[in-house]
Amino acid sequence: MPPEEISSTGSPISIRDVAATAGVSIATVSRVINDSPAVAQTTAAKVREVIARLGYVPNPMAKVFSSRESHIIGLALPRFHGEFMTWLLHGADEEATKLGYHLMMTTIAKSEDGSARSHIVGSLLIDALLVVITEQDDPLAEDVLASGVPTVVLDTDMSRQGLDSVILDNERGTREAVDHLLRWVEPSSLYFVGGPPQNFDTQQRAKGFVTALEARGWKVTPEQIEMGDYSIEWGKEWAIRMSRRGKLSGAVLAANDKIACGIMHAAGDLKVAVPDQLRVIGFNDSQISRLVRPRLSTVALPMAEMGALAVRTLVRRIEHPNAEVHCTKLPTKLLIRESSTAVHF
Numbered sequence: 001m002p003p004e005e006i007s008s009t010g011s012p013i014s015i016r017d018v019a020a021t022a023g024v025s026i027a028t029v030s031r032v033i034n035d036s037p038a039v040a041q042t043t044a045a046k047v048r049e050v051i052a053r054l055g056y057v058p059n060p061m062a063k064v065f066s067s068r069e070s071h072i073i074g075l076a077l078p079r080f081h082g083e084f085m086t087w088l089l090h091g092a093d094e095e096a097t098k099l100g101y102h103l104m105m106t107t108i109a110k111s112e113d114g115s116a117r118s119h120i121v122g123s124l125l126i127d128a129l130l131v132v133i134t135e136q137d138d139p140l141a142e143d144v145l146a147s148g149v150p151t152v153v154l155d156t157d158m159s160r161q162g163l164d165s166v167i168l169d170n171e172r173g174t175r176e177a178v179d180h181l182l183r184w185v186e187p188s189s190l191y192f193v194g195g196p197p198q199n200f201d202t203q204q205r206a207k208g209f210v211t212a213l214e215a216r217g218w219k220v221t222p223e224q225i226e227m228g229d230y231s232i233e234w235g236k237e238w239a240i241r242m243s244r245r246g247k248l249s250g251a252v253l254a255a256n257d258k259i260a261c262g263i264m265h266a267a268g269d270l271k272v273a274v275p276d277q278l279r280v281i282g283f284n285d286s287q288i289s290r291l292v293r294p295r296l297s298t299v300a301l302p303m304a305e306m307g308a309l310a311v312r313t314l315v316r317r318i319e320h321p322n323a324e325v326h327c328t329k330l331p332t333k334l335l336i337r338e339s340s341t342a343v344h345f
Helices: 003-008 015-022 026-033 041-054 060-064 083-098 140-147 170-181 200-214 232-244 257-269 287-291 303-319
Strands: 072-077 102-107 128-132 151-154 164-168 190-194 225-227 250-254 278-284 297-300 327-330 333-335
Touching: 015 026, 015 041, 026 041, 072 083, 083 102, 083 128, 083 303, 128 140, 128 303, 140 151, 151 303, 164 170, 164 200, 164 303, 170 200, 170 250, 170 278, 170 297, 170 333, 190 200, 190 232, 190 257, 200 225, 232 257, 250 257, 257 278, 257 287, 303 327
Parallel strands: 072 102, 072 128, 128 151, 151 164, 164 327, 190 225, 190 250, 250 278, 278 297
Antiparallel strands: 297 333
């Protein structure tokens, strides 16, 4: 079958097309694709020339069944949506491609009783697994350990459980935010509004909040730390409740930008001026932080770098399966905008 006939069909070039054009069997083309030494050099060169000329792209899944190495990394996420996950995916995918791997993504579905799905590791499909785990007691960690598949955990430190981990330096970001806010308010007027109490990031940020205030000689009261969820609605609820107590003033560090924006929205409705009466800082540096007015001060998180580093860590684990397990912590950065102070101060 001449090349022009193949291209004129309008259908994607297949391995059959390559074999017919090169005058060899499909099995021979497959061996060339998989770098088998069983093919004569002259024949292999001819097949590679045809592959290049026709623009044939081998299906990575086909290699799974001819080799123990698929060069596919699985990535399991709690959910796909959200800027947090988008940037993480971007960084992981770029790094995987650079290192010669493909990324296969899935969500970690929940069963009716709320537990995470355990059968997410397809041993015939992936070489290794990246998994985002948000709670330290998540049973999913035991599932991936039992599978024997090389795994790196993102967003929660699971190194004590035997899994390489890549996390954020939440305590550093919290400390910088607290030190910034304490330039204008007393420790007794500073609050932390967190996400889910079981969430690792929220726990670390709350811990950093307590540690930073203790360093100033202040013992945090129960009223200064409250947990909820990562939503605008929770931020509004907290602000309204504090207003009813006559305490919607001072400064607040929210565990993410959505909570912070909810607080600012409610403060506006309640005629509490930000930042004159209430200074606010969030976490994530999400798009919403730059759209609200006043613009939201926030702790920026290196999510793309986190994804890329996780892939590099995983590839090292594939190449050195007996290496020591470790946890890598990535630095955060406080971005000061109008919600916590004037830009120039």
